[in-house]
Structure formats: C-alpha cells, structure tokens
Amino acid sequence: MQTRTPIKVRGYHLDLYSHVNNARYLEFLEEGRWNFLEQQPGIEELMKSGLGMAVVNININFRRGAFMNEELEVLTELTKVGNKSALIQQKIQLKGTDTLIADADVTFVVTDQKAQKAVPFEGELLKLLQAWQKKPE
Template identity: 35%
Template sequence: METSIEIVVRPTEIDVNGHVNNGKYVDYLEWGREDWYEQHGLDYDTLLGLGAITVTVNLNLNFRKECRQGERLTIVTRPERLGRTSFALRQEIRKADGTIAADAVVTLVTIAPESRTSRPVPAPLADHFTS
C-alpha cells in the first residue's frame, strides 16, 4: 500500500543556491518511510516486539527538479521488492503540480536487535509486499 505525507519547505532547509539542500531530501524520504511504517502498524516498538529493527543499507536518489522555500511537497512511499532479509521501498517527492522533484529506491535490511545481524523479514512486514 502506498502512503503519502505533505510537508512545507522551511527556510532552514534552503542552501546558498536558494533551493532545498541535497541532504534535506534524505530527511524528507526518512519522514516518508517512518509514516509508511506507522500507517502499516509497524512502528519501532512493534518491530522491536517482533525481534527486528530495520536499517538502511542503500539509497539511490535522483534529483529531478529543484524545490524552494514555502513549496508544498508530497512524499510518496510504496513497496518495491522483498528479499529474505531485505526489502526496498520506492519513494517520490512530488511538487504541488504533481511534478516529480526527486525519486529514490531505499533498500533496508532487517536485523535482530540483540545480535545486530541480519534476520528474515518478519511476516507482518513482508505481508505488505505481497498484497
């Protein structure tokens, strides 16, 4: 299932070039992923209760259009692919007119909190990739 959140670009997110600093896009994507987890009932405490936490291992981010202060942006997140211990989410940052400002595929690995080693993706999380 796809989720989306809306944000407004704040003055502190603008760089010397007058547009959103590239590092802020990573923050926006993280906010979208956190919302995706929460909307699916998979907040941090729930995952921890399942004996799992997730860590980002790869971020492939394409910058398409600049964003400026005061713009309303929508961060869209949806399942992309599922592996045994990893999964990927596809994300887009869209401008108010629907134009894609940035898109990304973020790969995450599920690890056991105690051992910090990879473990199979828990079924309640994996289920969102097959429905």
C-alpha cells in the same frame, strides 16, 4: 499500500543557492518512511520483538529543485521483498501535481537488535512484510 507525507519547504532547508540542500532530501524521505511504517499493521509488535529496520542503500535521483514555501508530498511504498532485504520506492512531488522533485530507491534489512545483524525474511516476518507490500495492479 502507498502513503503520502506532506512537507513544506522552510528557510532552514535551503542552501546558499536558495533551493533545498541535497542532504535535506534524506530527511524528507525518512519522514515519508516513518509515516509509512506508522500506518502498517504489526509495526509495534515488530519493534517490541527486539527487531529493527536498517537502511543499507539509498539511491536518489534529483529531478528539479524545491524552493521556499513550496508544498511537497513524499509518496512511499514497499515494492519488493527478498530473502534478506526489501525495497521501498519513494517519490517527492509538488503537492497536488505530477511534478517530480526527486525519486529514490531505499533498500533495508531487518536486524536483530541484540546481535546487530540482519535476519532472513521467513515465517511471520516474511508474512508481515508481504502484507505491507504494494499489491500488483
């Protein structure tokens, strides 16, 4: 399932060149991931179980600057579930258009919060993550 998260570019997002500072894209992408997770079945139970999610790698491609008052949209979907990590793909677009501002591949793991280490994707956890995954078209 793909989610869409609106973001309006505000003055505090800008750098001295009057476009969104590169570090702010991390915040935009994180907002999109939180929105995605909040819409997934079983997320509350996962968080209460002592498991957490941790980003281990982010690769961002910057395609076009974003400017004051532009309305953006973060598209987020889980595209791959492996044995111990999964991949979320995200795009930031001008809202209502196909104009790509940035795109990112975000790799995450599920961690045992007490042990502070990644756990393998198996059993109910694997089924849960697969339920969140983008279905082939």
